[in-house]
Amino acid sequence: MKEIKVFCPATIANVSCGFDVLGLALESVGDEMLVRKKETPGIKITKIEGQDLPLETNKNVAGVAGLALLNASNYKGGFEIEIFKNIKPGSGIGSSAASSAGAVWAMNELIDKQFSKLELVQFAMQGEKLASNVAHADNVAPAIFGGFTLVRSYEPLDIVPVNTPNQLYATVIHPQIEIKTSDSRKILKTNISLEKGIKQWGNLGGLIAGLFTEDYELISRSLEDHIIEPVRSILIPGFDAVKASAISAGALGCGISGSGPSIFALSKGQETAQIVAQTMSKVYEEIGLDFDVHVSKICSKGVKLI
Amino acid sequence: MKEIKVFCPATIANVSCGFDVLGLALESVGDEMLVRKKETPGIKITKIEGQDLPLETNKNVAGVAGLALLNASNYKGGFEIEIFKNIKPGSGIGSSAASSAGAVWAMNELIDKQFSKLELVQFAMQGEKLASNVAHADNVAPAIFGGFTLVRSYEPLDIVPVNTPNQLYATVIHPQIEIKTSDSRKILKTNISLEKGIKQWGNLGGLIAGLFTEDYELISRSLEDHIIEPVRSILIPGFDAVKASAISAGALGCGISGSGPSIFALSKGQETAQIVAQTMSKVYEEIGLDFDVHVSKICSKGVKLI
Structure with a gap:
């Protein structure tokens, strides 16, 4: 597999009584992202459609999250990313989390799933840190795990998937x-x-x-x-x-x-x-x-x- | 049925992270209580073995909890209670809750289950109020519902039974x-x-x-x-x-x-x-x-x- 296209869900964090610990992922609201393997090391964001966001890797949450994964992996090549944003930044439904989570999830697929979901959350949290100065996980955790997820603890990071009723x-x-x-x-x-x-x-x-x-x-x-x-x-x-x-x-x-x-x-x-x-x-x-x-x-x- | 003997479990409240909301019931630590129907209205505590506790109805948690039930019911008679205490008062494993919960549960059996478990908790809470000035439910709720129980809210009282793993x-x-x-x-x-x-x-x-x-x-x-x-x-x-x-x-x-x-x-x-x-x-x-x-x-x- 050389490239994949992924759906990156919007997420709702806190969910009333779960401030800073609970989040959920939406099925039909989210971004799309195309990630392509490249022989050249590093990450290049080649296109962003839908929103005016920085293409520079270290100023873009997908770039920063991706670099965290790349640095931890034994993969010697790089990635190109195209981002199709539907979620407006600053709307409160996890715009930065969708990009961060989508990037690392897609990259992990392309390098034969070297990392666990928990590790992917840790990489994606670096994107959140760029966006809001706090490496919070209550959006990226549901974006990666799906459904309702509880961030029980940060030290160490402990993500608990919670059953999501069908209706x-x-x-x-x-x-x-x-x-x-x-x-x-x-x-x-x-x-x-x-x-x-x-x-x-x-x-x-x-x-x-x-x-x-x-x-x-x-x-x-x-x-x-x-x-x-x-x-x-x-x-x-x-x-x-x-x-x-x-x-x-x-x-x-x-x-x-x-x-x-x-x-x-x-x-x-x-x-x-x-x-x-x-x-x-x-x-x-x-x-x-x-x-x-x-x-x-x-x-x-x-x-x-x- | 004119009289029954019941086991009244000891309970652990709080369970570390659940201060004031969580409790659990023990299977093999608890009191025993005999409750007998009488034609005379009111509640009479005729015997207390194992601990030195007041026999006066309105000074005994089982009496006070029982009176709360009696006042709410359409039953015209009364009850006699014998209490066999194994749980030491002041030990922190729900001594007063065992007596309060045991009394109202047994009485409810004798009057054809007029009340729901939630109502029994409310009666038993009156015993807790006598014991500690606070009508708390985190011991009486598991004593009546069994297993782990969560007191989600007091106004209105909302008791949530939680699954209890077998081991x-x-x-x-x-x-x-x-x-x-x-x-x-x-x-x-x-x-x-x-x-x-x-x-x-x-x-x-x-x-x-x-x-x-x-x-x-x-x-x-x-x-x-x-x-x-x-x-x-x-x-x-x-x-x-x-x-x-x-x-x-x-x-x-x-x-x-x-x-x-x-x-x-x-x-x-x-x-x-x-x-x-x-x-x-x-x-x-x-x-x-x-x-x-x-x-x-x-x-x-x-x-x-x-």
């Missing part, structure tokens, strides 16, 4: 405003009350149990965030109205996707997820704010061959 | 010192760092996932407590040495049982749990502190008929 659909709405990950991190308090902490780990435990038992009601009850959402949602215009509209339309839960500004809702069944998309959209239409909206199944696979 | 055994060692629940609660800080919170809910998520997938290694990695244990363990003589001995003997994890002073360890298989009991015991023998030690399977049932 779970995500609606994501992206209001066209810009929030930098670094800004939305800055406004978080460094301390929380023990009382809120207890509620949060109770809910995360409930969500994980609900995912394994495929208990949609339990999933719904557990999709609460008493810590991050009350602070960060202030940065997202219309958040409360969008959330209320999603819940009233039958969503199991609704919250901020990653550090925002995208807002996600989870629903049981595609039909409900579509209705939720319509009611969420109506809120931004009334406010007069431009937006993108997506409905997607949760992807049980991560990056995959096209 | 999981607990070792519990009880150094003969007294720590009041109220004292061990007082020394906790009311605020925690967000960073430690993230570690805690990552571990709780990992533990719940490990219990459902019966992944003993994941269970082991998740049995960490960065928040409560470092503070409370100061009150327990020899804690660090006991914990180190348990881990070196092959335990999956080790921590404080409830608010202490008992220390629990979880192991895969009875044989390892026995070896862990020996090594933990050796530490207290060397210190010269009296102790009780128990080895028990995790009980997949809660209170049960004898």
